[in-house]
Amino acid sequence: MAVISKEDFISSVADALQYISYYHPKDFVDAMNAAYEREANPAAKDAIAQILINSRMSAEGHRPLCQDTGIVTCFVKIGMQVQWDSDQTVQEMVDEGVRRAYNDQSNPLRASIVADPAGARKNTRDNAPAVVHIDMVAGDQVEVFLAAKGGGSENKSKMVMLNPSDDIAAWVEKTLPTMGAGWCPPGVLGIGIGGTAEKAAVMAKESLMGHIDIHELKARGAETTEEKLRLEIFERANKLGIGAQGLGGLTTVLDVKINSAPTHAASKPVVMIPNCAATRHVHFTLDGTGAAQLPTPKLEDWPEVTWEVGDNVKRVDLNTITKEETTSWKAGDTLLLNGKILTGRDAAHKRIKDLLDSGEGLPEGVDFRGRFIYYVGPVDAVGDEVVGPAGPTTATRMDKFTDMMLEKTGLMGMIGKAERGPATVDSIANHKATYLMAVGGAAYLVAKAIKQARVVAFEELGMEAIYxxxxxxxxxxxxxxxxxxxxHQSGPAIWQAKIEELDAELSK
Known part of the structure; x- marks a missing residue:
């Protein structure tokens, strides 16, 4: 009979969360490298290259892969013969592990969890509590499956109650394009089928803990209903041409994972949850002999991918930028930005709106005239860093503020990740502004381009302050x-057509 101590459990959770903050699973790295090698769209290939370079940098530097270090989800499977040497519940022990990991001063992780979600939305400051699922199983061990799930991908989760005769693969094919690029493809789709609505959601999330093995499955052939459905969805999803970061390309989905359960005869609940380019999860087992020991990956497991400045790349001086210059840029151009930019995301935009509506005006030192705003909430700096990992957040969330910002502040343009809505695109065109996309999932790489950083307003908002x-x-x-x-409109359309042409050629 195993006796699991409180300290072994807590320290294992804390160590595992630090581990996954900077180490991608090897199967994910291998899948991304394979996608990089076969990608034919230069823009998508470039985005995957940045993600792979960022992954290696994070592994070397032990700094977060993404500035959104996630909401912690923990599946704990407790053997019926296990005893606990603890005065805390499993939830309390997981939460303590989260606090230790996210407040570790050698690699502080961004606190993103807010309490009172329908009201004040006040940051808990330690990223606790976690979402914990507990199962009692046979045996005398404790298995822990741990993930840190970013908000950009979690927000794209989809749920439907299908009729029993409805086609699940067709629903996925129809739904995936509506998710946009905020989930940072290419990634993995987790799908839960059956049970009840909440059961399907939990199964979808747990399926994402699995090993990427779709190509091995394809090689050996599907045997079960779930395996056949995995292959069908994988093929149909990648024929959509959405591609890396939604720019259009050959790879949108790296794998499809499915968990299912018996359901009511009148029901077919289906939940789809995507994992993003910051796929972070790990599995460990405790048997009473001590804390979990996680293997240190070898740096040679990462491919030697480089990113080089091409002849068509334009260097831009943001300190002297003019409207004439920005209006000469064309969609799809690659730029290298130099100079000063301001930052701001959800909470800062809400503050700005309230100040402008009240007639009070912007805070002292905040002037957006002729400038660009970067949608980001960075990780705290350590050592000699200017700023911690600082990748873009989903720009779509700022759509409702865009017309105000362009109309009332003199803002010249925006930088973020993923697509903008139709009304926002119209507003950008009406104001002759521009929207620039940075690669989601390359936060540490982006941070290396930031040479100075200072807070200029709303310091009390923490990572949501204006820098x-x-x-x-x-x-x-x-x-x-x-x-x-x-x-984000033209790229997927072009590549969906190209994939159809390629399939037609191969079928002759």
Missing amino acids: EFDVEDMPVTVAVDSTGSNV
């Missing part, structure tokens, strides 16, 4: 140009 960054050769893509031309 001024001084950047050097920060890579971005013109996603929406001043005419309203939009790569």
